[in-house]
Every structure is written in C-alpha cells, then in structure tokens.
Amino acid sequence: MASSTPAQARWAAFARDTNETKIQIALNLDGGAFPPETDPRLLGGSDHASQSSKSQTISINTGIGFLDHMLHALSKHGGWSLAIACKGDLHIDDHHTAEDVCIALGSAFHQALGIPAGIKRFGYAYAPLDEALSRAVVDISNRPHASIDLGLKREKIGDLSCEMIPHCMESFAQAARITLHVDCLKGFNDHHRAESAFKALAIAIREAISKVAGKEGEVPSTKGTLSV
Ligand SMILES: [Mn+2]
Helix, strand or coil: CCCCCCCCEEEEEEEEEECEEEEEEECCCCCCCCCCCHHHHCCCCCCCEEEECCCCEEEEEECCCCHHHHHHHHHHHHHCCEEEEEECCCCCHHHHHHHHHHHCCCHHHCCCCCHCEECCEEEEEEEEEEEEEEEEEECCCCCCCEEEEECCCCEEEEEEEHHHHHHHHHHHHHHCCCCEEEEEEEECCCHHHHHHHCCCCCCCCHCCCCCCCCCCCCCCCCCCCCCC
C-alpha cells in the first residue's frame, strides 16, 4: 500500500437480470475507464447512442431510442462514462425496460459514489434547450425522493411514453438514494422540454458529487453521517 492513496475510482459495473429485462451496465462518475469487471459485451460495437472522447466513453442501447438519447445527454453533461445494454420485454410496452434501466443506473450511481464524503452534496442547475428551460435541484441525501414536473403533453416521444419520463427520474432517485426536484419551467416542444430536464439533472448531479478541496473524508451532514 502506498502511503498517499490515489483518489478512489468512483465506478461500478454489474448485470441486472429479471424475467422482464436483462441489463448490463458500467458507470464511471468521473469519466475515463470502466471497471475491470465490466461485461465485455458493453465494450465496442455500434450502439444507438454512443460517443467516445478523450475523457468519456458513452454507449447506450436500451432498445428505446429516445431513452438512449436522454441517458446519453445525462452521462455527457454529467461528465460520466456510461455503457448500458438492455434486452427488455418491448413486445409488451416500454414500461419495464425504461423503469429497470433507470433502477440499474441509480444502483450503479449509488455503488459508484460509495460513502458520500468530501463532496458538495447539494447541486442545482438550469439548462435551456432553445425555447425550453428546466431546473434540477439535487441532494445526495441517502433519502430517496423525487418531485418531477415536466409538463409533457404528447403521449410519447419516439418509442418512449411521456408518462415514463418522470417515472425514469423517480426510479433513478429511488435506487440512487438521492433527493431530486426537477421542473420544466417553459417550452413548447416536448422533446426539448424532456432533454433540457435531463441536461439540468446532469449538471446538478455533477455539481453535487464534485469534490471539495480540503474536505476529503468529511461527510457533509450535521448528523455526521449520510449512511443511515
Ligand atoms: Mn434531442
């Protein structure tokens, strides 16, 4: 063991299999590489929403194009590397796939973050997309709660039901054990409204989990713990 421990990687990779969905996921909250235990099926290949840059690898294929697009935006603007593959029961509808992918992402987030020490804990952001504007406020609280109001009017965007979009954020918050308040404040176009919400969420989370110099190892709570 080196005396000066390098910053611990904030990453997770696992599979989540049920009768309804089979999911493989890998997440690195700081961008860069995926954990060694990452399913090789997640690495390489062409996906519906994929992008590789110097600092981030993103590859998302849930079987629902608009969900891929939203999770791509979330990971890109969150600064994450994220790979997800899902084979779900889309012959029924989009519900189990969208819900389970977001549960898996929330679990990966919770696992990757570990004990929330040395981070800001709170984060908020506004993000526009043309005429649409959304606000997200995040508390890395270990108290799962989501208040989501996106005011979407269409029945679906692409193959994702609009009713599933706030439910995706709720499922993520539950599994990630965080508090989320996300509101779309204005906008005419539902694609823009949803996408601005995911972008605001990404930027707010990025802020909340950012490390605070000089507070290494300190848990940002008057209770002294965010674990119980
Ligand atoms: Mn778009």
